Amino acid sequence: MISEHFKSMLGQKSVIREMNAAAYAMGEKIGHENIFNYSLGNPSVPAPAVVNETMIDLIRNTQPLALHGYSEGHGIYSVRESVAAYLAKTYDIPYRAEHVFMASGAAGALAHAFRAVVCPGEEIITFAPYFPEYGPYVHATGAILKVVPADTESFQINFDAFEQMLSEKTAAILINSPNNPSGIVYSTQTIQKLADLLHDAQKKFGHEIYLISDEPYREIVFSGVDAPCISSYYENTLMCYSFSKSISLPGERIGYVAVNPACKDAETIIHMCTQISRGIGHNCPASLIQLTVAKVLGETADLSVYEKNSELLYTELTRMGFSIVKPGGTFYMFPKSPIPDAVEFCQKALEYQLVLVPSNSFGVEGFFRIAYCVSNDTVKRSIPQFEKLAANYF
Amino acid sequence: MISEHFKSMLGQKSVIREMNAAAYAMGEKIGHENIFNYSLGNPSVPAPAVVNETMIDLIRNTQPLALHGYSEGHGIYSVRESVAAYLAKTYDIPYRAEHVFMASGAAGALAHAFRAVVCPGEEIITFAPYFPEYGPYVHATGAILKVVPADTESFQINFDAFEQMLSEKTAAILINSPNNPSGIVYSTQTIQKLADLLHDAQKKFGHEIYLISDEPYREIVFSGVDAPCISSYYENTLMCYSFSKSISLPGERIGYVAVNPACKDAETIIHMCTQISRGIGHNCPASLIQLTVAKVLGETADLSVYEKNSELLYTELTRMGFSIVKPGGTFYMFPKSPIPDAVEFCQKALEYQLVLVPSNSFGVEGFFRIAYCVSNDTVKRSIPQFEKLAANYF
Numbered sequence: 001m002i003s004e005h006f007k008s009m010l011g012q013k014s015v016i017r018e019m020n021a022a023a024y025a026m027g028e029k030i031g032h033e034n035i036f037n038y039s040l041g042n043p044s045v046p047a048p049a050v051v052n053e054t055m056i057d058l059i060r061n062t063q064p065l066a067l068h069g070y071s072e073g074h075g076i077y078s079v080r081e082s083v084a085a086y087l088a089k090t091y092d093i094p095y096r097a098e099h100v101f102m103a104s105g106a107a108g109a110l111a112h113a114f115r116a117v118v119c120p121g122e123e124i125i126t127f128a129p130y131f132p133e134y135g136p137y138v139h140a141t142g143a144i145l146k147v148v149p150a151d152t153e154s155f156q157i158n159f160d161a162f163e164q165m166l167s168e169k170t171a172a173i174l175i176n177s178p179n180n181p182s183g184i185v186y187s188t189q190t191i192q193k194l195a196d197l198l199h200d201a202q203k204k205f206g207h208e209i210y211l212i213s214d215e216p217y218r219e220i221v222f223s224g225v226d227a228p229c230i231s232s233y234y235e236n237t238l239m240c241y242s243f244s245k246s247i248s249l250p251g252e253r254i255g256y257v258a259v260n261p262a263c264k265d266a267e268t269i270i271h272m273c274t275q276i277s278r279g280i281g282h283n284c285p286a287s288l289i290q291l292t293v294a295k296v297l298g299e300t301a302d303l304s305v306y307e308k309n310s311e312l313l314y315t316e317l318t319r320m321g322f323s324i325v326k327p328g329g330t331f332y333m334f335p336k337s338p339i340p341d342a343v344e345f346c347q348k349a350l351e352y353q354l355v356l357v358p359s360n361s362f363g364v365e366g367f368f369r370i371a372y373c374v375s376n377d378t379v380k381r382s383i384p385q386f387e388k389l390a391a392n393y394f
Numbered sequence: 395m396i397s398e399h400f401k402s403m404l405g406q407k408s409v410i411r412e413m414n415a416a417a418y419a420m421g422e423k424i425g426h427e428n429i430f431n432y433s434l435g436n437p438s439v440p441a442p443a444v445v446n447e448t449m450i451d452l453i454r455n456t457q458p459l460a461l462h463g464y465s466e467g468h469g470i471y472s473v474r475e476s477v478a479a480y481l482a483k484t485y486d487i488p489y490r491a492e493h494v495f496m497a498s499g500a501a502g503a504l505a506h507a508f509r510a511v512v513c514p515g516e517e518i519i520t521f522a523p524y525f526p527e528y529g530p531y532v533h534a535t536g537a538i539l540k541v542v543p544a545d546t547e548s549f550q551i552n553f554d555a556f557e558q559m560l561s562e563k564t565a566a567i568l569i570n571s572p573n574n575p576s577g578i579v580y581s582t583q584t585i586q587k588l589a590d591l592l593h594d595a596q597k598k599f600g601h602e603i604y605l606i607s608d609e610p611y612r613e614i615v616f617s618g619v620d621a622p623c624i625s626s627y628y629e630n631t632l633m634c635y636s637f638s639k640s641i642s643l644p645g646e647r648i649g650y651v652a653v654n655p656a657c658k659d660a661e662t663i664i665h666m667c668t669q670i671s672r673g674i675g676h677n678c679p680a681s682l683i684q685l686t687v688a689k690v691l692g693e694t695a696d697l698s699v700y701e702k703n704s705e706l707l708y709t710e711l712t713r714m715g716f717s718i719v720k721p722g723g724t725f726y727m728f729p730k731s732p733i734p735d736a737v738e739f740c741q742k743a744l745e746y747q748l749v750l751v752p753s754n755s756f757g758v759e760g761f762f763r764i765a766y767c768v769s770n771d772t773v774k775r776s777i778p779q780f781e782k783l784a785a786n787y788f
Contacts, residue, residue, distance in 0.1 A: 001565070001601050002511050002659050002666065009669040010662070046458035055453055055682075064440035070644045104498070104677060111675025119397050133672060140673025171395070207395050250464045251681030265396050268404070272396065275403040278527060279534025280674040281505025283498060287645030288449075289680050 014132070015361045016040065019346070023355040030353070036382040037355045037374070041180060041331065043248040044373040045301045051247055054295045058288060067291070071284045073274030075102025075256070082294040083256055087239075090298070091229045094261050101273040104253040104285045106216045106242035110137055111280060112273040113238045113257050114172070117210040118143045122171035124212070127157055128363035129334065131180050131214075143171070150364045155184040155325050155334070157194060166201050172210040173198065177230070178217040181362045181369040182334040183310070183327025185221055188228045195234040202236075208264050211237045216255070217330040219246040219300050222307045225328035235262035238269070243293050245331075248301040252289045306331040309372040309379045316383050321394030331373040334359065337366050338393035348392065352385040408526070409755045410434065413740070417749040424747075430776040431749045431768070435574060435725065437642040438767040439695045445641055448689045452682060461685070465678045467668030469496025469650070476688040477650055481633075484692070485623045488655050495667040498647040498679045500610045500636035504531055505674060506667040507632045507651050508566070511604040512537045516565035518606070521551055522757035523728065525574050525608075537565070544758045549578040549719050549728065551588060560595050566604040567592065571624070572611040575756045575763040576728040577704070577721025579615055582622045589628040596630075602658050605631045610649070611724040613640040613694050616701045619722035629656035632663070637687050639725075642695040646683045700725040703766040703773045710777050715788030725767040728753065731760050732787035742786065746779040 019039040027035040058067060074080060080097035087095045103109035118124055120142025126134055128150040138145040146165055151158040173194070177186035186194075198209050213230045218241065221227040231237040242255035257273060259266040277283055284290070310327050318324055323336040337345040342358035346368055349356045359367035372379060413433040421429040452461060468474060474491035481489045497503035512518055514536025520528055522544040532539040540559055545552040567588070571580035580588075592603050607624045612635065615621040625631040636649035651667060653660040671677055678684070704721050712718055717730040731739040736752035740762055743750045753761035766773060 001513070002663060003509060003513050005513070006510060006666040006669045007662065009672075010665055042464055044459070047462050051462075052453045052458065056450055059446045059449055064446065065438070065642070068441050068445075068643045068645050070436055104675065107677045108675040111673075115397060116400060117396050119395070119399070136669075136672040137675065248459070249462045251462050251678070253677055253680050268401060269396060271404055272400040275400045275530075278403075278530040279505075280676070281498065281502040281531065282674070282676065283501045283647060284645070286647050286680040286683050288682070 009136070016132070016357050019355050019357050022350060026350070026353065035353050035355065036378060036385060038370045038372060039355045039357050041371045042373060043245055043250060043301065044375060045248055045303065045305055047248040048296070048299050048301050050296055050299055051249065051292060054292050055288065058291050062291070068287055071102070071287050071290060073277060073284065074270060075100070075284055076287065076290050079290045079294040082297060083258070086297040087258055091232060093231055095258055096261065098267045099259045099261050099270060101257040101270045102285055102290055103255050103257055104282060105244055105250070105255045106214055106240050107133070107137070108253065108282060108285070109240035109242065109255045109257045110212065110214060111282070112276050113212045113240055114138060114141045114143060115276045116269045116272045117212070117238065118171040123167070123169045124172045124174050125162070125165055125170055126174040127162070129155070129179070129181050129359060129367070130363050131176060132361045134174065147363050152364065152367075153325075155179065155182040156186060156190045159193060159197070163197065166197070168205040170201065170205070170209055172212050174212045174214065175230070176214040178221060178227070178329035180217065180330060181332050181357075181359070182325065183330045183332040184325060185225050185227045185328035186230075187226050191228050191230055191233045198234060208236050210263075212240060213237055214240050216242040216245050220303050220306055220331065221329035222310065222327070227329065231258075231260045235260050236264060238263070246300050246303070247293075247296065249289075252286070254285045254289045254293055305376055306373065308376050309374070312376070312379055312383075313370060313372055317386060320387060320390040322390070331371060333370050333372065334367050335370070337368050340366050342366055342368050349389055352389045354382065354385050354389060403530070410526070410751050413749050413751050416744060420744070420747065429747050429749065430772060430779060432764045432766060433749045433751050435765045436767060437639055437644060437695065438769060439642055439697065439699055441642040442690070442693050442695050444690055444693055445643065445686060448686050449682065452685050456685070462681055465496070465681050465684060467671060467678065468664060469494070469678055470681065470684050473684045473688040476691060477652070480691040481652055485626060487623075487625055489652055490655065492661045493653045493655050493664060495651040495664045496679055496684055497634075497649050497651055498676060499638055499644070499649045500608055500634050501527070501531070502647065502676060502679070503634035503636065503649045503651045504606065504608060505676070506670050507606045507634055508532060508535045508537060509670045510663045510666045511606070511632065512565040517561070517563045518566045518568050519556070519559055519564055520568040521556070523549070523573070523575050523753060523761070524757050525570060526755045528568065541757050546758065546761075547719075549573065549576040550580060550584045553587060553591070557591065560591070562599045564595065564599070564603055566606050568606045568608065569624070570608040572615060572621070572723035574611065574724060575726050575751075575753070576719065577724045577726040578719060579619050579621045579722035580624075581620050585622050585624055585627045592628060602630050604657075606634060607631055608634050610636040610639050614697050614700055614725065615723035616704065616721070621723065625652075625654045629654050630658060632657070640694050640697075641687075641690065643683075646680070648679045648683045648687050699770055700767065702770050703768070706770070706773055706777075707764060707766055711780060714781060714784040716784065725765060727764050727766065728761050729764070731762050734760050736760050736762050743783055746783045748776060748779050748783060
């Protein structure tokens with residue numbers, strides 16, 4: 001019989017997708033240009049031209065059997081060498097190809113990292129607010145996701161709550177900075193304190209605690225913001241990266257796991273990733289896409305529009321009376337709902353064609369997410385609508 | 395701590411990869427042109443030119459955000475429509491987009507199919523000889539793989555043994571025709587009898603038994619061979635397809651699951667596949683690759699070389715004294731080892747620079763696999779070496 005487990009998951013609706021569907025339905029009625037759809041985290045700036053040029057060059061000038069042939073289970077070796085060299089140069093950490101596993105985006109990278117360093121029944125601790133897909137990602141591995149309540153004043157880490165949650169069952173810590181949905185970047189002070197606590201906890205519990213660092217927004221950091229390289233502070237770090245946001249290739253499913261060379265069992269973990277792949281049917285990202293990103297490392301799409309949008313929304317919304325922790329990066333912000341029920345607030349916002357996502361699915365009550373990966377013009381045109389919405393509350 | 399389960403898998407060496415490594419080491423010493431590497435099932439004919447032309451055309455003429463953007467969890471809808479229309483026309487079965495899930499090659503397709511219709515603890519029955527990766531694929535789902543011993547006279551199905559293995563625990567049957575490693579294509583008579591037995595078993599046990607049909611070699615069938623469309627004979631069929639072999643794109647990781655429209659819960663199964671993806675970090679094949687294959691459906695690489703190689707090897711090896719069930723397709727054949735110990739035989743073959751794979755890992759003793767996806771010239775030059783090898787036995 002079909003799996004009741006996966007069948008029952010069909011009932012679990014994504015609030016984000018529901019809001020997006022509501023936006024679409026409204027757009028069909030009154031014109032999509034009149035809808036301010038802030039629901040989806042889909043890049044709004046195109047991939048840099050060099051991506052397409054590189055693809056065409058590869059297709060034209062590579063022997064087809066080599067271009068489209070099987071890649072090794074770990075990813076194409078030359079691609080892993082390029083990624084390692086780029087990381088080593090950028091972050092001054094001696095990564096080599098043996099520390100890099102090519103994965104199908106951050107989702108693929110996390111799927112491997114979780115299975116490599118966490119066993120069924122062990123715990124992974126993450127911090128609210130957090131990306132809702134962490135739930136099903138971890139659940140499928142048989143591990144347990146524990147969530148530290150948010151520090152809603154700063155959206156940095158609530159260390160008191162975290163210390164209470166650490167136990168001998170803790171196998172890994174999962175962080176996401178720059179953060180979806182808060183837009184906050186963990187400061188050097190936060191990362192240093194986290195590393196200190198984890199070093200202590202490793203001693204106390206007598207086993208490794210791995211830090212799984214989900215970094216798809218790493219390149220989207222606004223000017224002047226303190227954005228430390230997380231792997232530099234803690235040896236047992238598995239960096240999970242995606243090219244989806246930085247070069248606007250979300251559909252091409254490309255990213256990697258890079259294990260800190262100083263991590264215990266670093267190379268073994270990478271070898272284990274290929275064994276994990278066998279069971280989950282992953283078998284590497286597409287060859288052409290692997291070869292392409294290896295040639296455009298360090299390139300980004302024009303990310304400046306996100307900072308421009310962030311500035312405008314932050315200035316205008318705080319002026320109207322909204323309380324917001326200022327984003328340090330990404331294309332999200334996470335204002336406080338003016339009423340305790342964020343779902344009700346987001347329903348109200350729909351009356352003004354503003355499509356926002358209530359915070360509940362991110363593990364926090366009473367906030368809402370604005371995904372401002374839209375054109376600057378759309379943001380500008382949305383301000384009067386926010387004014388009307390705000391007039392109900394302030 | 396790192397997962398002992400996946401760490402222990404590092405010890406499990408693939409015989410195929412070991413033979414390939416032996417071939418490489420030998421080639422470094424005496425020149426790769428002097429090695430007859432029949433170990434790997436890697437296509438030797440390039441992708442048809444239309445594939446690269448289509449890719450370049452898509453890159454040039456598609457808006458980058460659309461081209462490289464997120465695809466729906468099920469795959470890009472227009473791609474699913476194209477695949478369904480192609481299947482409907484080709485096999486006269488009324489597939490619609492709702493019956494198609496885009497997957498990262500056959501491995502990805504099988505990973506989803508197993509989880510959709512088989513629950514942990516239930517049984518999947520397959521038939522020796524079989525692709526060794528079925529073991530880890532099924533093991534990772536928590537289901538149990540049962541193997542029906544081979545009918546070594548024909549490599550069709552050993553129905554007596556199969557009937558004994560069918561039980562109320564049987565959730566699915568996994569077949570692979572045209573077959574790796576035997577090269578045999580299941581006849582209409584075989585498929586009809588299999589369908590009849592499964593219809594009876596469904597009644598007897600009071601639940602569905604799904605047929606998971608792994609079809610990456612579907613287009614590589616030699617002239618005059620009876621090669622029925624399996625889905626036409628049994629409603630509850632999940633067709634798992636890959637473009638790796640037919641258009642020589644193994645590295646691009648693209649395929650699909652197509653559920654027979656008459657299958658119980660057909661559309662639900664496809665929806666469930668997207669839920670399964672969430673847990674295993676799959677999230678669709680690359681967008682560019684999806685869009686490309688949708689435009690080249692029905693195209694194939696120049697597959698004629700495989701039939702030519704097959705004819706030559708079959709004629710020459712049987713003349714020398716080898717006993718072989720004549721392949722009906724693929725680029726494999728599976729002769730009987732002239733001595734009971736196929737491992738010893740394959741070691742002997744290495745002395746003649748012939749790299750063959752012993753049958754043990756395919757679930758049968760005393761045979762060996764020849765993967766003749768090499769140039770016709772390589773096959774010709776290998777014949778004198780086979781002569782020398784045969785002289786030891788016949």
